[in-house]
Amino acid sequence: MASSQREAENSPARLGPLKREESWQRLGEDKFDLVVIGGGVVGAGTALDAATRGLRVALVEARDLASGTSSRSSKLFHGGLRYLEQLEFGLVREALRERELMLTTIAPHLVKPVSFLYPLTHRVWERPYTAAGLLMYDTMGGARSVPGQKHLSRAGALRMVPALKRSALIGGIRYYDAQADDARHTMTVARTAAHYGAVVRTSTQVVGFLREADRISGVRVRDVEDGRETEIHASAVVNCTGVWTDELQRLSGGRGRFRVRASKGVHIVVPRDRIVSESGMILRTEKSVLFVIPWRNHWIVGTTDTDWNLDLAHPAATKHDIDYLLEHVNTVLATPLTHDDIEGVYAGLRPLLAGESEETSKLSREHAVARVAPGLVAIAGGKYTTYRVMAADAVDAAAVDLPGRPQSSITDKVPLLGADGYHALVNQADHLAGEHGLHPYRVRHLLDRYGSMVHEVLALGEGRPELLKPLEHAPDYLGVEVVYAASHEGALHLEDVLARRTRISIEYAHRGVDCAAQVATLVGEVLGWSKDEEKREVEVYKARVDAERESQSQPSDEAADALRSAAPEARSGIIEPVS
Template sequence: MASRTPHSTSDSPGGVLGPAERDRAWRRLAAEPFDVVVIGGGIVGCGVALDAATRGLRVALVEARDLASGTSSRSSKLFHGGLRYLEQLEFGLVREALRERELMLTRIAPHLVKPVSFLYPLRHRGWERPYTAAGLFLYDTMGGARSVPGQKHLTRAGALRMVPALRRDALIGGIRYYDAQADDARHTMTVARTAAHYGAVVRASTQVVGFTREADRVSGVRVRDVETGAETVVRADVVVNCTGVWTDELQRASGSRGRFRVRASKGVHIVVARDRIVAESGLILRTAKSVLFVIPWRNHWIVGTTDTDWNLDLAHPAATRQDIDYILAQVNSVLATPLTHDDIEGVYAGLRPLLAGESEETSKLSREHAVARVAPGLVAIAGGKYTTYRVMAADAVDAAAVDLPGRLRPSITDQVPLLGADGYHALVNQADLLAARYGLHPYRVRHLLDRYGSLVHAVLELATPELLKPVDAAPDYLLVEIAYAAAAEGALHVEDVLTRRTRISMEYAHRGVDCARQVAEVMAGVLGWDEDRVEFEIANYVARVAAERDSQIKPDDAAADAVRAGAPDVREFLVSPVS
């Protein structure tokens, strides 16, 4: 196996995904042959693009909407082994995931992935403490974990000191353990930018609308620029379908018979202010169906999740009043001061792509992944979990080898830091110096370092005195972050910035509506929008938020979906379903 990380061969050093790079990418898609074309800009697709590019292959990645616009921006935002999978005796999956967690914390993405503690409240005397301790001992030792502390046992008094928000009768003691967390959308986008840095052509708002064939083999895809309606054909030795819950749809469009089916399981989370739950640690709670997390998230808590079948609009899964009531009921069963609907700042719903057929209950479906060569020139991958994306990507590229000319080099992504990782720790030590240089408070610089790592210099190079000011209605973020999202991170719409490049849409009770105009005006300066376009972007975003709010008071999935699906799509030339 190669021992060094490769140098960039990209015409976009630093993995910049800006307007000029977008135009150049379209020309390259039309003109160049590729070894691998990846469909889907979620974490698995971006991981496949990075894996293939760092093996020396010619790679293109296309995404119909925005990078991470589906499942990969709507997870629990954890890099974790999955305690409940231990109970299901899936030791291999847990070990693999914990190894990936360690790699992320230490080598691949220390700027983006951070340790996070959880308290497991004990409810039963006698058997529960040793039973849980044994599971956590495995959890602490499997996968070579060394970057987080081991379990710590607490009396009831000790647990209540750690989490004063708990009712005294909700526990008889507790055990604290550690996992890791990341902003999933930012991490996915950074994987995509790293792939671009190593030569991959990465282009969002580029939808696959058909497949090309030579005799019995898939030889490429027809794509549409959903911003302009332009179409072109992209030639490839092999196409890799990484579309998650859209896997079956894409396989039908290719004319190939799938080797597995994917079921969509809806997971809903709510976001509340940090002061609504007084605690120094997150919580993990057993429920009748699965587990519920209370996850620290900056000045907030993320509480979730649900786990129910979803058979409606795959692009816009809708949370219902029933989903939200379920989460509140579960968490309120242990809180001394119950949460109410008025405490909720944000709500988001995502779809897990689970392999169908193993169980009628989505909460019991395996999180293992499957890879298949569904036709000559076409590979599909589905299932799995966010934490193991890198392993999934390597397996998908391995499966593509039969359709690639020449010998395929081994995967080396376990040795390839993401953009922003190199130099991050030194910059953390220099945060005060950086703050003084740019006239910022040190906490602002630390915020930037945990979002951009050593790319912080590229962000701040864009800064004017005006752009170093906070967003008026979302002061956790600076205006320069909005400009950088459009200039370098591939953001094409206000929605992309408010929901994924930042998390304003879930962190503020106004869901981003109150700062949509200011964000649009900053983006206009980068992307050349006129006033009509600014007004279009604002109106579209406001309509989206209104539809989401309305769906969240509906009693069931059908009613919520009908409301959410009524909001206009900002990408005007999308076709659905893929045909």
């Protein structure tokens, strides 16, 4: 038992307190082939791609894994149906290939099929036109793992989605895409990179670049938790910071090859019983599309698409954003949604490549990668679904600065942690449930969050049966999940657990406030917090929620941003870039 416990403590993929200190030492002492800046899905994917090619790689993130755009998406792995209409066939084909890989090989435990109804509103031409597009969508990129389109009469569509007004459609077509918890998926990509040897460290902010003659030779980083600084030496640096790309480029002292624009996307979360439906929906709007996405016991409704030039770390939703979503979804619902129905709201920023058009909805969703200086590569744009392709392109671009010729990318063959053995465990869920005194439904829920790592999670409850009980005010989650977030998944603050390792902050009307004290106590046990530190974490989290709620009643971006950005940071040591 003692040796297996030691082995678990030393597991490369265990991002706990001991690993954090060891990683700091390695950052300062080792020479790396590649330093990746940014812990979103592209940064995590780049670290995984590089590590599985046999490169020595370090990933540093100023805040938390997926703390920016990668935890605030529509949570879909999709080809982008509307891009077919824009004739971007290559982009759609590439994304659908990635969707298929996720469902079958890379992350079957995290990525699941999800159905959408497309309501038809025009007679004669719309059904064949949409059917032709969906026929391509169903077959491009080797898609095989989701059912094909199904055509429905108005009566059939209303049976599938009774929540719709009869006048809102003349018929419908159901098609399938896939979805995932974006924050958990990104974190799992990062842990998989660590499993293959990458040094992964959060709360580690790049504050400067190192140079040898005319080339970038590494970065200077600061631990935002305690203020320590060190230098990381590397053959190449990859800037994967999304909407912060331009800020990092300025810090490096050079000019970029492309400009990144931030587009704000807002989503609202409502209880499942507010929209009676067996399927999600995709609705046309005057600018783009609106999704109604099934999310466990909830629906996610989104998204908006507006320019954002304010605080990049904490984009704020306004009353106008929320009214826009309610107004558009209510055009088709027999029983309208109201502000009182909303349990959660979140706003994220898409890093779009700036082009000729000033409209963010028309900026490119393709990605760009460039060697912006000797030893420095930047990558931006793209969409969550194609993160793996972006990561491979970034490492390829850095190859010119690496000693020797790196191997080709193999991440299309590398399952994420938890994927191996997942399907067998699903079949054994009843037995596993009986072994731990849990309901089989609960075990299946855990399997869809952790896959075959569920054994590590449940092992934390051995001798502590209270940890196998649901949280008092967030019963979808068990105490062991909170402990595991801090001991294995790199959570360093209460916010990391409530907003990203779990999704309590958007799934409950109290937004995590009611269970904050209980969660802080469990996290504090792992991270060694004093009672004062626990209290501070709770206070900071509550201030965040209060600021978000207040900002969501404001009429403008400027008013909402002023309120949201005034809330205290969990990571108070963050240094804001100088414009």
